[in-house]
Amino acid sequence: GQNIDQPTEMTATEGAIVQINCTYQTSGFNGLFWYQQHAGEAPTFLSYNVLDGLEEKGRFSSFLSRSKGYSYLLLKELQMKDSASYLCAVRDWGYGGSQGNLIFGKGTKLSVKP
Amino acid sequence: EADIYQTPRYLVIGTGKKITLECSQTMGHDKMYWYQQDPGMELHLIHYSYGVNSTEKGDLSSESTVSRIRTEHFPLTLESARPSHTSQYLCASSGLGYRASYNEQFFGPGTRLTVL
Numbered sequence: 001g002q003n004i005d006q007p008t009e010m011t012a013t014e015g016a017i018v019q020i021n022c023t024y025q026t027s028g029f030n031g032l033f034w035y036q037q038h039a040g041e042a043p044t045f046l047s048y049n050v051l052d053g054l055e056e057k058g059r060f061s062s063f064l065s066r067s068k069g070y071s072y073l074l075l076k077e078l079q080m081k082d083s084a085s086y087l088c089a090v091r092d093w094g095y096g097g098s099q100g101n102l103i104f105g106k107g108t109k110l111s112v113k114p
Numbered sequence: 115e116a117d118i119y120q121t122p123r124y125l126v127i128g129t130g131k132k133i134t135l136e137c138s139q140t141m142g143h144d145k146m147y148w149y150q151q152d153p154g155m156e157l158h159l160i161h162y163s164y165g166v167n168s169t170e171k172g173d174l175s176s177e178s179t180v181s182r183i184r185t186e187h188f189p190l191t192l193e194s195a196r197p198s199h200t201s202q203y204l205c206a207s208s209g210l211g212y213r214a215s216y217n218e219q220f221f222g223p224g225t226r227l228t229v230l
Contacts, residue, residue: 042223100164101162106155106156
C-alpha cells in the first residue's frame with residue numbers, strides 16, 4: 001500500500017533550526033517533494049529530491065535516502081512567517097493511469113515561537 | 115502573468131443545487147488535478163487529467179465530475195450538492211516548461227465550499 005508518515009505537530013523557537021522527518025512506503029517512486037501550506041492557503045512548492053543526498057536552497061534544505069524510504073526538511077534561522085504546515089509528497093510512477101501523481105502525507109504543523 | 119486561477123474563492127449554497135467550480139491555468143501545462151482538503155487534514159486526489167479529453171478518478175471517491183475540453187480549463191461539477199461536500203477544493207497543474215523545473219505541481223488558491 002501507499003503510506004507516508006510525518007509528525008503531526010512541531011514547535012520551535014525563532015532563530016533556531018528544525019528538522020521535519022518523512023518516511024514513505026509507496027509502490028513506485030519518481031521523486032519526493034516538500035510543500036509549505038499556510039493556514040487557509042494553497043500549498044507552495046519548496047523542494048524536490050530524486051537522487052540520494054542533500055539539496056540546499058537558502059534557509060531550506062531537503063535530504064533523501066531512497067534505500068531507507070526517508071526524507072527530511074531542514075529549516076534554518078527560523079522566522080515567525082515559517083509557521084505553517086509542511087507536506088511531504090511522493091510522486092508515484094506506478095502502472096495504469098497513476099504515473100506522475102503525488103501522494104501526500106498528512107502534513108506537519110510547525111509553530112514558531114518568539 | 116502565467117498562473118493558475120480558481121473561481122469562486124468562497125461559495126455557500128443550499129442542498130440540492132448544481133455547482134461548477136472553475137479552474138484555469140495559463141502555464142501551458144498538460145496535467146491538471148483536483149484535490150479535496152478538510153481543515154487540518156491531508157490532501158486527497160479526487161480527479162486528474164493528463165490532457166484534453168482525458169479524465170480519471172483519483173484515490174478518494176467523489177460524487178463530482180470533471181471535464182477537460184481545453185488544455186487550460188478543468189472545471190469540477192457537483193450535480194446535487196450535499197452538506198457532506200463541504201470542504202476546500204484545490205486545483206493544481208503540472209508539466210514541463212514554464213515555471214516548472216521538476217514537473218512540480220502548482221496549486222490554485224482554492225475554493226472553500228459550504229453546503230447548508
